[in-house]
Every structure is written in structure tokens, then in C-alpha cells.
Amino acid sequence: MGKVKFGLGEFFCLTVLFELGTALVVNLGMESGRDAWLSILLGCVAGLIMFTGYAYLYRKQPDLPFTAYTRKLLGKYIGTPVALGYIILYINLAARDLRDGSTMLAMATMHNTPLFILSTLMLLSGAYVLHKGLEVLGRTSMVFAVVVMLIGLFGTLMLMLSGTINLNRLLPVLENGIQPVLASVIHQNYMFPFGEMVCFTMLMPYLANVKKGPWVIAAAMLFSAFLLSFTMALNISVLGEDIVERSPLPLMPTISKISISDFIQRVDIFVVMVLIIGVFFKMAVFFAAALVGISELFRMPYRRMLYPCALIILFTSMLDARSFIEHLDEGGTLLYRVYPYFMVVIPVVLVIVTAVRDHFSAPRPG
Amino acid sequence: MKSGANRKAQAPGTGSAAGQPPGSAPLGLADTVAQSLINLQTELGGSPDLKIRRIRLGGDSRIEAAAVHLSGLADTVAVNEFVIGSLLDNTDDLLRDKQEDGAGASREQSPLPQVILSRALAIGDAVLQEEWKEIMLAILSGDTAILMEGCLEAIICDTRGGEQRAVSEPSSQLVVRGPKDGFVESVATNISLIRRRIKSSKLHLEVMKIGSETHTHVALMYMKGVAGEDLVQEVRERLRKITLNEVLESGFIEELIQDKTFTPFPTIYNSERPDVAAGNLLEGRVVIIVDGTPFVLILPAVFTQFFQSAEDxxxxxxxxxxxxxxxxxxxxxxxxxxxxxxxxxxxxxxxxxxxxxxxxxxxxxxxxxxxxxxxxxxxxxxxxxxxxxxxxxxxxxxxxxxxxxxxxxxxxxxxxxxxxxxxxxxxxxxxxxxxxxxxxxxxxxxxxxxxxxxxxxxxxxxxxxxxxxxxxxxxxxxxxxxxxxxxxxxxxxxxxxxxxxxxxxxxxxxxxxxxxxxxxxxxxxxxLTTGHDEQLPPLILKNDTPASRGMEGENDEK
Known part of the structure; x- marks a missing residue:
């Protein structure tokens, strides 16, 4: 199969950046109030369980992307529409991510730049990187994972030195029992950002190491869950539950609390950088997943579909909603009504089919 | 013009000099020295820096001969003392012996050049050459050619010399502490500067000529067993594929052998410093030295290498x-x-x-x-x-x-x-x-x-x-x-x-x-050395589905 291979380290970094994506800056899991950090961890556990299913499918067919084994397992007539559905899902996710990202950017700093221009620039950069190849995306993620980590370290250190962290704001833990936390997990967190790992099923065939690959990805998921949870806890301990709940991008006000001797202050540009990097890689991974799907399904050269696909993503992201509120509303609907089928139901069906097949066709000893 | 004799003497297809209009009889070595000299002068357009010294070999037999070199390119001392001098001094006795010997008619053909080559010449490096093109190239490189009556071969004596810049401190890549010698424009000097630093038999050298007009010497140096075998093979292959008229600087070579041409970043390192070249050779890289420039190419080069200085x-x-x-x-x-x-x-x-x-x-x-x-x-x-x-x-x-x-x-x-x-x-x-x-x-x-x-x-x-x-x-x-x-x-x-x-x-x-x-x-x-696909812009690559679009990333790390 493909000679392009990702190293484990590259895949780890790509996964971390993908997970952090937009999730790092938004108020993730705030349905559970000041226990948001707990709900993120629980969401990750749910995500890991889902990922076990994906990993199982991958282990069975380490050379095929997801769209290929839908056809293999479900047959040509059911499998092809399902595969097509997945491609549309990835394009949709990429477009939604692009819209999220560029709107947040417009909110954060670029107040006067048209959304379309912001999106175009982001998408063009993504198209360029993918044009250079999937492994280039992986290698690039390695550099920027380090950048994001350094920014995180710097931010945390500065917050500590500024003395704005008050851990008491996190107490009491589980004030209203476990109920709100679970509700938040079920409503949002298992799907965003951890359920979106489904798109890695398209990239896993490019893993260099079949055996360790899924473990590395799982480790990356766990790692990014810790980071997200830590960030959320940081937000709450700096700003308090109230402000975090009402702020769309709570990390920004958190970071802007940094002030050291009137010189290092208002470093929220770093948050914007993290946001850009996260959005970029998340979108690029969805984009890549869609491209791999298209080239596999239609037997087309990967690069020929690059720019048409980019155009589709761009216009989907611009046209899917008239305003950001509508966009968020749509996102909520999709999260309940559509995504679970793709991220849970179909993979579960595939896992069952594979397991049943294996059971009956397993070579009997003797 | 005795073209019949010419053709017999030359290997087919190689005899006619470059630039000769088709149809006219090809110039070449003739039976008589006089004719050969005329041919030479015709081909060089009667250039006045072609120095011809006509001599007679042997005391009695009086064989006509001529020593030809280009002034300025050849080392005058060597030409005078070791070529013409030794010809005049030694041939009398030799030829007399030979004539006496020759009475026995034991030798076939014309042993004269062999005799002179093996006995008479006091120069370190001399060979027999019968191809006209090679003879011309040798003369143009500063060698001396000895033509003899009745002989369809010439003796080429290595007398390259002439004015050269002395080894001096490099003008780029200066250091506060470290060796102060730099490469010069001569490939031979440059090789010696490296050899002086690495006295190892593993240091291998290959020389090839690139450029259909300039015939520039390009030397390829590497440490056998340290540099990857496939890397050396790849470099050799890419050098061989170069078809250029002129190679005036290592930049010409660099542009044609680098992996990707559309980037502002240099992917081949160049240096004027022998110590840098030696250090890189020891680290398993390949050094390409081009005649006529003090800048040698070092490859493969990664980004960080451009931030290192010899002084570190x-x-x-x-x-x-x-x-x-x-x-x-x-x-x-x-x-x-x-x-x-x-x-x-x-x-x-x-x-x-x-x-x-x-x-x-x-x-x-x-x-x-x-x-x-x-x-x-x-x-x-x-x-x-x-x-x-x-x-x-x-x-x-x-x-x-x-x-x-x-x-x-x-x-x-x-x-x-x-x-x-x-x-x-x-x-x-x-x-x-x-x-x-x-x-x-x-x-x-x-x-x-x-x-x-x-x-x-x-x-x-x-x-x-x-x-x-x-x-x-x-x-x-x-x-x-x-x-x-x-x-x-x-x-x-x-x-x-x-x-x-x-x-x-x-x-x-x-x-x-x-x-x-x-x-x-x-x-x-x-x-990971890859083929020439890397030189093509990605769009040219055919059939590049993600499956077949390989070549680049395999085995990055395992």
C-alpha cells in the first residue's frame, strides 16, 4: 500500500494538535459548571472507548482507510453510499472547523477583516501543506506541537508568577453530584473533541507501526485530555466559574490577567497563535481525511482533488449559516442528530460485522 | 591531406573534431608532422599562443618530430627541461640502439613512440594517445603533445601549470581561531588540501569531466565506508546526467543536482574552507570539487548545517x-x-x-x-x-x-x-x-x-x-x-x-x-536517497494516488 508513512512521534503530535484544536480556547464542558475539567476527562474516557472500536477495525485491516472497509464489510451497494457519507462528513467537519476558527479569530483580534478573507487564507495554507503531502503535515505538526507546548508552559508560569491563580474557585468539587458532569459528557464532550477522532481512521493506514500506532494515538488522546482539563481548571481558577461560563473564549481573558511589572502584559496574542495553530491542524486533518476518502473511493489522484475540495470546504463554511449564532445552533443539532451515527453507530455495526465474520471464518486448528 | 590514413588511425565517430562543419574532411593526425601541425593550427584558428618546437630525433636517422603546447597553460620549465630537453638528450643513443636492433626486424609496427615513452622522457606522467579529440583537449588543458613523423599516435606529457592563485585565507567564512588556508581555483590543489588533512586510504576520489565545451574537471570525494554507498551512487548518477555546455562555477552543478529546484533554501552546502570539507567528509558527506572555483559543494546538507561554523x-x-x-x-x-x-x-x-x-x-x-x-x-x-x-x-x-x-x-x-x-x-x-x-x-x-x-x-x-x-x-x-x-x-x-x-x-x-x-x-x-523524481514538481508525477505516491516518506523512523 502507501509508501508514505507517518512516524509515531509525528502521529502523536498531530493527534494532540487535532484534539487541542479549537477545544483549548472555547469553554468546553461548561454545562457542568466548575467541574468542567472532570467532564473533559470523562469525555476522554468515552472517546477512548470509541477509539478502541476504530483501533479494532484498523488492526483487522491495517492497510485500508475507513471508506474502504465500509465497502469491504457492507458490500458494494451499501458500503459506497456510507463511504460517500463519511467523505461528506469530513468535508462538513472541516468547513465547520474553518468557520469556528475564523469567527473566533475575528472576535479575538481581526475585527475588521472580512470572514471570507480569513477563511481563504487559512484554507490556502492548508491546501499548500497537503499539496506537499500527508507526511509533511505530520512533520509540520511536530514543530508546532512544541510551539504550543512552549506557549502553554510560558502562559502557566506567568500566571503563577502573577499570582492570579486561586484554586479555591475550583471548590467544591461535584457540588450538585455527578449528574451535571455526566449530562455534559453525554451532550457534548464525548463527541467534541474526542469523537472526532473518527477521521483518524482515514489516516491510520499511513502509520509506520501497526502494533504501536493505536496505543500512541490513545496516549495522545489522553495527553491532550489532560491538557484540556488542566486549561479549563486554570481558566476557572483564574476567572471563576461565572465569567468562564459567559465568555466564549475564556482562555483569552485568563491569559490577559498576566501582568508582570507592567512589562509582560496582554500576551493574549499567544492564545490567538495557539488558536490559529489548533484550527489549522484540525481543519487540515479533516481535509486530509476527506481527500484520502475521495481518492480512495473514486480512484483519483490525491492532488487533483485538492483544490476543488478546498473550494467546497470554503463555500460550505461560508454558506452554512448566516451568523455565528445560527452556526452554533446548527452545530448543536448536528451533534445530536447526525454525528452519533457516523461516530458511534456505523463503526459499531462494522465492528460487529468484523467480529462475526472473524468468528465464523476463523481457521479451525486441526 | 591524407585523409585515408587519418580514418584508419581514428576510432570511428570520435575522430572528427568538435565544431567541424559536416562534409569537409575531418582534421586529424597525419603521417607527416608538417601536415599534423597544419591541421592543429587550422583547428585552433592559427592562434599565436600555440607554441611549436620542431626537433629532430636521433643522430643519423633524423626523424622529424614536434613538441606542441599552449603558452601560459603549460609549465614552461617542465616543457623545456623534461620534454624537449630529454628528447634532445636521450634520443640519439636510443635510436641508434634501436636501428641496430631493428636490423633483426623483431619489432612490428612503429615502436618509436613506445621507446621514447619508456626510455627517453623524464616527465612523470606521459601517455600515448591516438584520438585527435583527446589530443586537442590535452593541449588545451596545458599538456604537451609530441608528434612524430610516420606515427599516428602522439605522446601526451603532463605539463599543466601556468599561473595560479596561491593558497590564501578564504574571503568568506572567516574564523577567529582555526586554519587560515582556503581553497583555490585549481582542482588539484584543492584535492591536495583535503588529502593533507585526511591521510586515510578510505578517502576516495573520482574525477569526471562535465561540460561539452568547457570540459571542466569535477572531482567527487568521499570516505569509503563512512559515506553511504547509495548516496555516493546517487551523486555519481546525478552528475552523470548533467548535460551542459559550460560549467564555470560549482553553482552550475549545484543547481542541476539538487533535489528540488523551486525553493529559496539552499539544499547543498558550499564552502571555501578545507577544514570544513574535511570535517564533513569524516561525517559521511560527499564533497564535489569543481575546477575553476574555490567553492566546493558539500552534500547532503540539512538546515542546521548552514548555522554551523568551523570555529564552533x-x-x-x-x-x-x-x-x-x-x-x-x-x-x-x-x-x-x-x-x-x-x-x-x-x-x-x-x-x-x-x-x-x-x-x-x-x-x-x-x-x-x-x-x-x-x-x-x-x-x-x-x-x-x-x-x-x-x-x-x-x-x-x-x-x-x-x-x-x-x-x-x-x-x-x-x-x-x-x-x-x-x-x-x-x-x-x-x-x-x-x-x-x-x-x-x-x-x-x-x-x-x-x-x-x-x-x-x-x-x-x-x-x-x-x-x-x-x-x-x-x-x-x-x-x-x-x-x-x-x-x-x-x-x-x-x-x-x-x-x-x-x-x-x-x-x-x-x-x-x-x-x-x-x-x-x-x-x-x-x-533515504531518492531518485530524480524529487526534481520534478509534484504535478508532473503521474499516478499519484496516496497509495502510489511514495518515494518520499518511507522508513522515516521505525
Whole structure:
């Protein structure tokens, strides 16, 4: 199969950046109030369980992307529409991510730049990187994972030195029992950002190491869950539950609390950088997943579909909603009504089919 | 013209001299010396620097002969003493012996050249040559050709010499401490400078001629067993594929053998310093020496290599680390300095501490231009200054920099066209570009700086961040003879970190620098040498589905 291979380290970094994506800056899991950090961890556990299913499918067919084994397992007539559905899902996710990202950017700093221009620039950069190849995306993620980590370290250190962290704001833990936390997990967190790992099923065939690959990805998921949870806890301990709940991008006000001797202050540009990097890689991974799907399904050269696909993503992201509120509303609907089928139901069906097949066709000893 | 005899003497197809119009009889060696000489002069267009010395060999038999060389190219002493001198001195007795011998008629054909070659000539290197083209090439390279009556072969004596620049301190890549000799324009001298440093039988040398008109000598040097076998093979292959009329500088070769042609980054390192070349040879790289230029090519070259200086190894390791860090920082300043300033002052001024912001704004109060225009003007002015300073005679070059930097800078500020801080930013980036040891890497940085400038002016930090992503992705897509351009960082190699940004002391690094261990370690990434597909722009590659689109990333790390 493909000679392009990702190293484990590259895949780890790509996964971390993908997970952090937009999730790092938004108020993730705030349905559970000041226990948001707990709900993120629980969401990750749910995500890991889902990922076990994906990993199982991958282990069975380490050379095929997801769209290929839908056809293999479900047959040509059911499998092809399902595969097509997945491609549309990835394009949709990429477009939604692009819209999220560029709107947040417009909110954060670029107040006067048209959304379309912001999106175009982001998408063009993504198209360029993918044009250079999937492994280039992986290698690039390695550099920027380090950048994001350094920014995180710097931010945390500065917050500590500024003395704005008050851990008491996190107490009491589980004030209203476990109920709100679970509700938040079920409503949002298992799907965003951890359920979106489904798109890695398209990239896993490019893993260099079949055996360790899924473990590395799982480790990356766990790692990014810790980071997200830590960030959320940081937000709450700096700003308090109230402000975090009402702020769309709570990390920004958190970071802007940094002030050291009137010189290092208002470093929220770093948050914007993290946001850009996260959005970029998340979108690029969805984009890549869609491209791999298209080239596999239609037997087309990967690069020929690059720019048409980019155009589709761009216009989907611009046209899917008239305003950001509508966009968020749509996102909520999709999260309940559509995504679970793709991220849970179909993979579960595939896992069952594979397991049943294996059971009956397993070579009997003797 | 005895063309019949000519054709018999020449191997088919090689005899006619280049540039001879088809149809006319090809020039070549003739039976008589006189005719051969006429042919020679015709071919060179009666050039006056062709020196012909006609002599007679043998006391009694009087065989006509002539020694031919080009004045200026040949070493006159060698020609006089060892060629003509020894011919005149030694042939009398020899030929007499031979004639007596010849009475026995034991020798076939014309043993005369053999006899002279083996007995008479006192020169170190002489061969028999019968192909006209080769003879011409030899004469044009400074050798002396001896033509003899009745002989369809000429003796070529190695008398290359003439004026050459002496080995002197290199004009680029200076060091405070370290060897002060530099390569010169002669390939032979350059090889000797390297051989003098590595007295090892493993140091292999291959010489080929490239350029259908210039016939430039190109030498390929590597350490057998240290440099990857497939790397050497790949280099050889790519050199062989070059079809050029002229090779005047190593840049010609560099452009044709590098992996990807569309990038501002150099993927082949060049150096004027023999110690750098020797060090790289020992690390398993291949060195290409081109005649006529003091700059040798070293490959494969990764990004970090352009930030290393020979001096890093002469100074204490902690100082060397500091110096390297300074270079990396100055590269960052070079590409990002003006754009970050622009982004900060036009988009994100809240990041600037208030007192400084007030200061900046008051400076800019009277400036009529937007910051971007202001910066672009200054950067352009600085580029002009730099270009003017480089091309000027050295004495005037000083004046240019003084007039440019001091007078122009002050005047422009006083006239209120440019804010003073802008001069600081531009000057800083300008100086930063000089801190990078490799000139070609500094130029790459200068070009990229303008791209970032435009991005920053349109999109602020958003543009810069996306630009950085694309920038890193571009570097990741580059390969130098199969080695990923950002090698020790991406793909990550812990062992490679010892001598990249850091320069750990030799008692840590030194242990695994023995060639044997190097060869054990190197192939991991050196084996990635790829074919010529890398030279093609990606769009040309056929059938590139993700499945078949391989070639690049295999076995990066396992």
C-alpha cells in the first residue's frame, strides 16, 4: 500500500494538535459548571472507548482507510453510499472547523477583516501543506506541537508568577453530584473533541507501526485530555466559574490577567497563535481525511482533488449559516442528530460485522 | 591531406573534431608532422599562443618530430627541461640502439613512440594517445603533445601549470581561531588540501569531466565506508546526467543536482574552507570539487548545517553553543523582525507596554506613510545599500556604507519621512542577516522576510502564524539527497541533537565519531536517497494516488 508513512512521534503530535484544536480556547464542558475539567476527562474516557472500536477495525485491516472497509464489510451497494457519507462528513467537519476558527479569530483580534478573507487564507495554507503531502503535515505538526507546548508552559508560569491563580474557585468539587458532569459528557464532550477522532481512521493506514500506532494515538488522546482539563481548571481558577461560563473564549481573558511589572502584559496574542495553530491542524486533518476518502473511493489522484475540495470546504463554511449564532445552533443539532451515527453507530455495526465474520471464518486448528 | 590514413588511425565517430562543419574532411593526425601541425593550427584558428618546437630525433636517422603546447597553460620549465630537453638528450643513443636492433626486424609496427615513452622522457606522467579529440583537449588543458613523423599516435606529457592563485585565507567564512588556508581555483590543489588533512586510504576520489565545451574537471570525494554507498551512487548518477555546455562555477552543478529546484533554501552546502570539507567528509558527506572555483559543494546538507561554523569546534563548547544560539536567533530576527514590528504596531498594539506605545506613537506622529510603506521603503533602501556595497571596489564600499547607514539614516529621520524606531528595526534585521555564517541561507532569509512583511501588513499575527506554518511545511517538504531538510528535529533524532543547536563537548560527541560507528548510525537516514523524481514538481508525477505516491516518506523512523 502507501509508501508514505507517518512516524509515531509525528502521529502523536498531530493527534494532540487535532484534539487541542479549537477545544483549548472555547469553554468546553461548561454545562457542568466548575467541574468542567472532570467532564473533559470523562469525555476522554468515552472517546477512548470509541477509539478502541476504530483501533479494532484498523488492526483487522491495517492497510485500508475507513471508506474502504465500509465497502469491504457492507458490500458494494451499501458500503459506497456510507463511504460517500463519511467523505461528506469530513468535508462538513472541516468547513465547520474553518468557520469556528475564523469567527473566533475575528472576535479575538481581526475585527475588521472580512470572514471570507480569513477563511481563504487559512484554507490556502492548508491546501499548500497537503499539496506537499500527508507526511509533511505530520512533520509540520511536530514543530508546532512544541510551539504550543512552549506557549502553554510560558502562559502557566506567568500566571503563577502573577499570582492570579486561586484554586479555591475550583471548590467544591461535584457540588450538585455527578449528574451535571455526566449530562455534559453525554451532550457534548464525548463527541467534541474526542469523537472526532473518527477521521483518524482515514489516516491510520499511513502509520509506520501497526502494533504501536493505536496505543500512541490513545496516549495522545489522553495527553491532550489532560491538557484540556488542566486549561479549563486554570481558566476557572483564574476567572471563576461565572465569567468562564459567559465568555466564549475564556482562555483569552485568563491569559490577559498576566501582568508582570507592567512589562509582560496582554500576551493574549499567544492564545490567538495557539488558536490559529489548533484550527489549522484540525481543519487540515479533516481535509486530509476527506481527500484520502475521495481518492480512495473514486480512484483519483490525491492532488487533483485538492483544490476543488478546498473550494467546497470554503463555500460550505461560508454558506452554512448566516451568523455565528445560527452556526452554533446548527452545530448543536448536528451533534445530536447526525454525528452519533457516523461516530458511534456505523463503526459499531462494522465492528460487529468484523467480529462475526472473524468468528465464523476463523481457521479451525486441526 | 591524407585523409585515408587519418580514418584508419581514428576510432570511428570520435575522430572528427568538435565544431567541424559536416562534409569537409575531418582534421586529424597525419603521417607527416608538417601536415599534423597544419591541421592543429587550422583547428585552433592559427592562434599565436600555440607554441611549436620542431626537433629532430636521433643522430643519423633524423626523424622529424614536434613538441606542441599552449603558452601560459603549460609549465614552461617542465616543457623545456623534461620534454624537449630529454628528447634532445636521450634520443640519439636510443635510436641508434634501436636501428641496430631493428636490423633483426623483431619489432612490428612503429615502436618509436613506445621507446621514447619508456626510455627517453623524464616527465612523470606521459601517455600515448591516438584520438585527435583527446589530443586537442590535452593541449588545451596545458599538456604537451609530441608528434612524430610516420606515427599516428602522439605522446601526451603532463605539463599543466601556468599561473595560479596561491593558497590564501578564504574571503568568506572567516574564523577567529582555526586554519587560515582556503581553497583555490585549481582542482588539484584543492584535492591536495583535503588529502593533507585526511591521510586515510578510505578517502576516495573520482574525477569526471562535465561540460561539452568547457570540459571542466569535477572531482567527487568521499570516505569509503563512512559515506553511504547509495548516496555516493546517487551523486555519481546525478552528475552523470548533467548535460551542459559550460560549467564555470560549482553553482552550475549545484543547481542541476539538487533535489528540488523551486525553493529559496539552499539544499547543498558550499564552502571555501578545507577544514570544513574535511570535517564533513569524516561525517559521511560527499564533497564535489569543481575546477575553476574555490567553492566546493558539500552534500547532503540539512538546515542546521548552514548555522554551523568551523570555529564552533575550535572554541570551548559552552561558547560555541552560545554563538550558535545567537545565529539561530538572528535568523528568526531576520525573517520575522520587521513583520512582528509591523503586526504589533498596526494590529496588536495592546501588547506593547503603555509607556513604550506612547513613545512609538509620538515618534510616528509626523510620518506621512503607513507603517507598511515606511518599512518597505527602508527595507528596499537597505537592500540597495547592501547590493551597492558588495559590488563596489573595497575602498569605495566603506564610503557607501558610511553614507548609506549614517548619513541617509539620520537624514531620513530628521526629514520626518521615517520614524527613528523604523531605522532601528531595519538596521537590526540587516545586521542579523550578517550573523548567519552561510551567505546563501542569509539570502533565503532576506527573500522570506518580504513575504512575511506582506502577510503581516495584511493580516497581522494571523498572517505571520499561517506564514510560519507554511514556511515550516515547505522546509519539511524539502530533501537534500533524501535527507529530510529539518533532519535532527523532524524526524526527531536524539543522537542528532548533540551537534546541531547544541555543540556538546567532544568527549561526549567524540566517542561516536569514529567512522565505524558513524557508518552504523548514518544509514538510518542516509539510505533515504531518492531518485530524480524529487526534481520534478509534484504535478508532473503521474499516478499519484496516496497509495502510489511514495518515494518520499518511507522508513522515516521505525
Amino acid at each position: 569546534y575550535s572554541q570551548r563548547f559552552d561558547i560555541a553553543i552560545l554563538m550558535r544560539l545567537v545565529r539561530y536567533v538572528s535568523f528568526l530576527v531576520l525573517i520575522l523582525g520587521p513583520s512582528v514590528y509591523l503586526a504589533l504596531t498596526t494590529y496588536h498594539y495592546e501588547m506593547i507596554p503603555t509607556t513604550l506605545l506612547i513613545n512609538l506613537l509620538s515618534q510616528r506622529e509626523n510620518v506621512p506613510f503607513p507603517a507598511f510603506v515606511e518599512l518597505l521603503l527602508m527595507e528596499t533602501a537597505f537592500e540597495i545599500l547592501r547590493e551597492a556595497g558588495v559590488r563596489m571596489p573595497r575602498a569605495i564600499g566603506q564610503t557607501v556604507s558610511v553614507v548609506g547607514a549614517l548619513i541617509l539614516g539620520t537624514a531620513v529621520v530628521e526629514a520626518g519621512i521615517i520614524a527613528p524606531i523604523m531605522v532601528i528595526v531595519v538596521a537590526l534585521t540587516g545586521i542579523a542577516s550578517f550573523a548567519i555564517p552561510a551567505y546563501n541561507m542569509a539570502i533565503a532569509g532576506r527573500i522570506i522576510r518580504f513575504a512575511f512583511l506582506i502577510l503581516a501588513s495584511l493580516f497581522g499575527f494571523y498572517g505571520i502564524t499561517l506564514g510560519l506554518i507554511v514556511f515550516v511545511a515547505h522546509m519539511n517538504s524539502l530533501r537534500s539527497f533524501g535527507v529530510p531538510y529539518l533532519f535532527p528535529f523532524v524526524p526527531l533524532s536524539v543522537n542528532g541533537q548533540k551537534d546541531t543547536i547544541l555543540r556538546l563537548p567532544l568527549w561526549i560527541v567524540g566517542r561516536d565519531k569514529t567512522p565505524k560507528q558513524m557508518s552504523k548510525e548514518l544509514p538510518e537516514y542516509m539510505q
